[in-house]
Amino acid sequence: MKKRAFLKLSSTLMAAPILSPLADLAAPEKLKNWAGNLQYSTDRLYEGKSIEQVRDFVKKYNKLKVLGTRHCFNSIADSKDNLLSLKAMDDVISLDTKAHTVTVDASMKYGQLAPYLDKKGFALHNLASLPHISIAGACATATHGSGVKNGNLSTAVSGMEIVTAAGDVRTLSRAKDGDTFNAAVVHLGALGVVTKVTLDVQPTFMMRQDVYENLPMAQLKEHFDAIVSGGYSVSLFTDWQKSRVNEVWIKRRIDKGVKLDAKPEYYGATLAKKNLHPIAELSAVNCTEQMGVPGPWYERMPHFRMGFTPSSGKELQSEYFVPRKNAVEAILAVERLKAHISPHLMISELRTIDADKLWMSPCYKQPSLAIHFTWKQDWASVKKVLPMIEKELAPFHARPHWGKLFTMTPVQLQSRYEKLPAFKQLVTEYDPKGKFRNDFLNTTIYGI
Template identity: 80%
Template sequence: MKKRTFLKLSSALLATPVMSPLAQLVPGEKLKNWAGNYTYSTDRLYSAKSIEQVQELVKKYAKLKVLGSRHCFNGIADSTNNFISLADMNQVVALDEKARMVTVDANMRYGQLAPYLDGKGYALHNLASLPHISVAGACATATHGSGVKNGNLSTAVAGLELVTADGELKKLSRDKDGDTFRAAVVNLGALGVVTKVTLDIQPTFMVRQDVYENLPLDQLNDHFEAIMSGGYSVSLFTDWQKKRINEVWIKRRVEEGSKIEAKPEYFGASLATKNLHPITEISAENCTEQMGVPGPWYERLPHFKMGFTPSSGKELQSEYFVPRKNAVDAILAVEQLRDHISPHLLISELRTIEADDLWMSMAYKQPSLAIHFTWKQDWASVSKVLPMIEKALEPFGPRPHWGKLFTLSAPKLQSRYEKLTDFKKLVKEYDPQGKFRNAFLDSTIYGS
């Protein structure tokens, strides 16, 4: 969305009564996702400023979806009927220091929450590569950071509140609701409108970030686990050319009184002498501080600063999870497609994610490697390359990121989730008439 459109829409959200379709105040401009590749199917957008208003809207309309931070690249959050915006529901509700938990409104952005927590002496266990995304949306799609011992962002969820299709407010917690909770956290927007999320927190910590260049690809054969375990969070960036990893980003916790030195080499890669962007041609001014300068966790764990446009801006994204035990074989399988991939690629990122027990998470029951692709915004070309990548990864049972682009067939996708049948039973219980279903859910979860 253009800045002008965003500003007008933001003003509309603040000034408009709950029952006015907000998009009517932005005539002639369709709502798009942040990258501009996806145009939403309706301009009927309503604002809710309280749980009661959410319940009123849910009861009023037969079909409804939540329009969040619009960072998804596909139609997972789309609606042909009505959107509800929770833009005004973005506050910290409660900080329970004794239990080490924080409860926030669903539309709270990580970039808003993190400095608040740090100011109180607390931190989250991890953050995604950019802090612009909403808590509820990120958790609903199992969005993640990196780290061999770090689960995705949804693993921090200890409780949530949501409004189901009949307007009822349900409260679920990890301690009390067992399987229902494990099904509801990564909910794909299918169960209702999430209004509040409770997250685990821990004492704040400092992080330094060091970047290395030109890691020989063959180092992964014998040293993959050691390379990815070299910091609290490690990311590898590659364009799949020249048999090398372009950049290795190592984020290490800095404990009080400890002294960390960055060695000049890291498994054959050379220590960078200046701040770098993952895409070499782009200035690093948008990126979080590197060069081993310690800083608060929330200013180092993301790759991009809150106040700047993340990544390249105009792009497409795809991502596939494979079992970490197959990581090197999967990487080498993709590397064989380098001449098909590179003409359409901006950059790829390789990250590790710990296993979890959330039914619809891409890392359900398997420590994972995520192979991420940031593409040029040319869907005609990318749509031809994705099936090749999916075929190369087929021996490893790839699970695509729910919020990104893929072409995997519904039967194959469904076969990767052993709790899918149980998840659909819960969806039927919470939303018997399909109020929150849309074309994406119909084709992926219910398609054949």
């Protein structure tokens, strides 16, 4: 999905006294997100190393936001006042082998957790294309992988610990808290500071990955469900040109006693003869192993290797979720805009995600297709194309990814979340004075 391999995670947070601003200790560069398209509105970045320090910080300041691995393309994590990093809080707290759960510090990254789980004989149900993102941040924005039977990453959350605006510590669980839990998991940073997350795990498993090239778009019209159900996780990459999907990435579980092979064709697409990058002209050196080579789940489900160090790359991203029942219509609607899209596009990815019960998830109560766009870093041009895409997808009540770029009005956005009024009531309970609100939340959640 990336035109370049990824921006080097820009800062190694230096050891500092409690609540000492990290920006004062580092080079006087302006804080930016990993892609460099967003400059944060304050340089006051503080570090919390324990739950006690987090509570003290929250009590001390009237306005703040938590800043994670900076992988959002919009201002959802921005603050004009104070930013809090939990980077130092990234340990595994406990693995419950009987309950099949693992509890971690919220700042832990999937790339850290996955090898640990695998060594203990466990796995997560899914991973995103990039393993360098934090668990808490990914769950807060309903980030996802792929698979018709796989919910987004947030659906693995079975418990969480959160520091509210008053500095109180609350714990929530799927088993005990019902609707409150379903409201809080995809919280958009509005409820407080998440300090611990408990995730469901399952027995570890092996996978293989096979890639096919040049799937005729006409095949999607006739066989969409079969194509996206051809593996545990399936991704379709297209530049919307030549009436074809450029690449089909099929990730399949290897179960004992079941022999898997790769047929030379897949609905008219041909089996690749070498490892490929999602953008075919780029080197696949940092992509996960393909060609049917068996490997552990965490080395096949992401598109990019966990072991490589992210490096510089400039891009923008947008993504829209539509009901899976409307997938073909939505794909064809976007394809009609190819003359407007292609000059600014690096690649698009089409993925399926199962329905969930999480109030602010784009997949709430609907199995979905996610239509993703990786753009050249030219916001002036992209900003003109997004309204066209959103207009074409409007009949399907498309919901944008919370952490990516979109231009929908607050009225449009809010009309697509039936539980939004109830979510706002919960926000008022956890944060009555708006300590965690910022311009993004004021616009998207409250801006009517």
